[in-house]
Amino acid sequence: MLDATPTPDAQVETLLEVNNIEVIYNSVILVLKGVSLKVPKGGITALLGGNGAGKTTTLKAVSNLLHSERGEVTKGSIKYRNEPVHSSDPAEMVKRGVVQVMEGRHCFEHLTIEENLLTGAYTRSDGKAAIARDLEMVYDYFPRLRERRKSQAGYTSGGEQQMCAIGRALMSRPETILLDEPSMGLAPQLVEQIFEIVKSVNENEGVTFLLAEQNTNVALRFAHYGYILESGRVVMDGPAADLRENQDVKEFYLGMSDEGRKSFRDVRSYRRRKRWLS
Numbered sequence: 001m002l003d004a005t006p007t008p009d010a011q012v013e014t015l016l017e018v019n020n021i022e023v024i025y026n027s028v029i030l031v032l033k034g035v036s037l038k039v040p041k042g043g044i045t046a047l048l049g050g051n052g053a054g055k056t057t058t059l060k061a062v063s064n065l066l067h068s069e070r071g072e073v074t075k076g077s078i079k080y081r082n083e084p085v086h087s088s089d090p091a092e093m094v095k096r097g098v099v100q101v102m103e104g105r106h107c108f109e110h111l112t113i114e115e116n117l118l119t120g121a122y123t124r125s126d127g128k129a130a131i132a133r134d135l136e137m138v139y140d141y142f143p144r145l146r147e148r149r150k151s152q153a154g155y156t157s158g159g160e161q162q163m164c165a166i167g168r169a170l171m172s173r174p175e176t177i178l179l180d181e182p183s184m185g186l187a188p189q190l191v192e193q194i195f196e197i198v199k200s201v202n203e204n205e206g207v208t209f210l211l212a213e214q215n216t217n218v219a220l221r222f223a224h225y226g227y228i229l230e231s232g233r234v235v236m237d238g239p240a241a242d243l244r245e246n247q248d249v250k251e252f253y254l255g256m257s258d259e260g261r262k263s264f265r266d267v268r269s270y271r272r273r274k275r276w277l278s
């Protein structure tokens, strides 16, 4: 897939740098315990891990969406294009070109698909013609949305709503998209289709992606670089091709081992035992 790649170590500009952040909810619940990562310009970086590992929290820390959930970055720093951003607000991040596609799609149910897409262009000031061109660009990536453009979003399928959410983000002409769990609740074929589109948008439009995903298998096939989170800590990172071949990743996250498939629950207790014993 995408193995000739921008990685944090290569000679490419780092757009986003998260440095040793700690996040606490409700003043007491420590969720991120020193997460660091780098997102190179033009790459697809995956943030992997199971339920509750801290993937969404990391994305929300970057886009400054934690405050509304009584969450706070209490240590560390976040820089975008080398400027500190952890105390700016969500609108400021959008102005900088960073847009988050939330988990669970979040389309405006009562608006049509096209109206939803146009809300993504709300902050733009480059004129109707440019917006109309981008609408066509989104429809070219997502022909299904062109067919459903007049349909009320609430009555479209989960896959169409996911496409609409990504399309809406594209309408803001972002430099970076933070994409939370694009595979959630979708059939495998559709997941594959959505990741193919993410790959084309990355290659053709140069949009940088940081995507949070539980589906390690598909994410590591499309991403260039991956970070694996467990209980609020990065436990492993590397080029996606290396992670795919890593024995621990195969065993713990891809469900492949010499003894056959392992469930994620087995894997977690196994890993805990392994840590206790080491």
Ligand SMILES: Nc1ncnc2c1ncn2[C@@H]1O[C@H](COP(=O)(O)OP(=O)(O)OP(=O)(O)O)[C@@H](O)[C@H]1O
Pocket: 025, 026, 029, 031, 049, 050, 051, 052, 053, 054, 055, 056, 057, 058, 069, 070, 071, 103, 181, 212, 214
């Ligand atoms: N608003 C909140 N208040 C308190 N705790 C929270 C809040 N949001 C998340 N958490 C807790 O923080 C931890 C990390 O959650 P987060 O949603 O970041 O994980 P995740 O890796 O994205 O998991 P999932 O894939 O299930 O969404 C979980 O234990 C969760 O219960």
